[in-house]
Amino acid sequence: MNETAVTPSLPASAPAFLPASGSGATATVVQEPVPAAAGAGAADAKLWSSFLVTLLALAFVLALAWLLLRLFKRAMTPRAVNGQAPVNVIQAVALGGRERLVIVRQGNHEYVLGVTAASVNLIDKRAIEAGEDAPVEDGKD
Numbered sequence: 001m002n003e004t005a006v007t008p009s010l011p012a013s014a015p016a017f018l019p020a021s022g023s024g025a026t027a028t029v030v031q032e033p034v035p036a037a038a039g040a041g042a043a044d045a046k047l048w049s050s051f052l053v054t055l056l057a058l059a060f061v062l063a064l065a066w067l068l069l070r071l072f073k074r075a076m077t078p079r080a081v082n083g084q085a086p087v088n089v090i091q092a093v094a095l096g097g098r099e100r101l102v103i104v105r106q107g108n109h110e111y112v113l114g115v116t117a118a119s120v121n122l123i124d125k126r127a128i129e130a131g132e133d134a135p136v137e138d139g140k141d
Contacts, residue, residue: 078086090103090110098117103110105128112124 114121
């Protein structure tokens with residue numbers, strides 16, 4: 001009788017054994033299947049580690065953006081120079097195309113300026129007490 005042994009097909013990474021020449025016996029390699037739970041656990045751990053790395057990178061970028069915004073804001077705020085308070089524009093009213101009436105506060109003085117395309121003229125100046133806020137008039141009676 002002719003006995004034929006059927007060998008299962010193995011993946012390319014699995015070792016293959018060839019039968020010894022001249023012998024009628026066929027050697028087969030039986031590979032145990034990997035349990036699905038072991039493979040899924042490794043995949044889950046890899047997924048979670050990738051997620052955590054991405055989350056940490058996002059947190060780092062957001063913290064860096066917040067820090068840069070704080071630094072820019074600090075650099076752009078006016079500061080006192082030589083012990084004098086910075087100039088603040090309280091109100092500006094357009095009178096024409098390029099003409100404006102501007103109220104400016106510097107220290108404890110308030111100035112009303114007439115601003116045109118060619119010049120800036122002082123119209124009025126008044127002293128302000130320490131606790132007094134500037135009255136804002138909207139022109140309505």
